[in-house]
Amino acid sequence: MSMKIRFLPDDVTVHAEVGEPILQVAERAGVFIPTGCLMGSCHACEVDIENGETICACITAVPAGIPQLTINLSVDDNW
Ligand code: FES
Numbered sequence: 733m734s735m736k737i738r739f740l741p742d743d744v745t746v747h748a749e750v751g752e753p754i755l756q757v758a759e760r761a762g763v764f765i766p767t768g769c770l771m772g773s774c775h776a777c778e779v780d781i782e783n784g785e786t787i788c789a790c791i792t793a794v795p796a797g798i799p800q801l802t803i804n805l806s807v808d809d810n811w
Contacts, residue, residue, distance in 0.1 A: 733749070733750045733796065734747050734748065734749055734750075735747070735748060735750065735794065735798065735799055735800060735801065736748070736799065736800040736801075737754075737757050737761070737794065737800070737801050737802075737803060738800065738801070738802045738803070739758065739761055739763045739802075739803050739805060740802060740803070740804045740805065740806065741804070741805065741806050742763055742805075744761045744762065744763055745761075746760055746761040748760075748794045749794060750793075750794050750795070750796045751793050751794060751796075752793060752794045753790075753792070753793055753794075754779075754787075754789040754790075754792045754793065754794065754803070755767065755777070755789050755790055757794060758789065758803075763805065765777050765779060765789045765805060767789070767790055769790070770790045771790070771791070772788045772790060772791035775788060777789040777790045779803050779804060779805050780803070780804040780805075780806075781801060781802065781803055781804070782801065782802040782803075782804075789803075
């Protein structure tokens with residue numbers, strides 16, 4: 733099953749498969765997500781998703797059951 737992922741603030745939308753790693757989708761979209769440990773512990777890769785939740789992109793896959801997901805990379809602006 734395929735869905736759309738929209739990356740902000742660049743406003744790039746790409747198609748992604750359910751279960752595909754978010755980092756891989758971002759790379760295909762030409763969007764850069766900083767990473768460190770790739771194990772979910774350093775939080776370098778944190779991004780916001782549309783309900784205000786923060787996820788670690790390195791350990792998160794495209795979720796099932798929704799047609800579109802917005803990922804906001806501008807987390808650092810709020811610090
Ligand atoms: S790269 Fe360290 S938590 Fe994702």
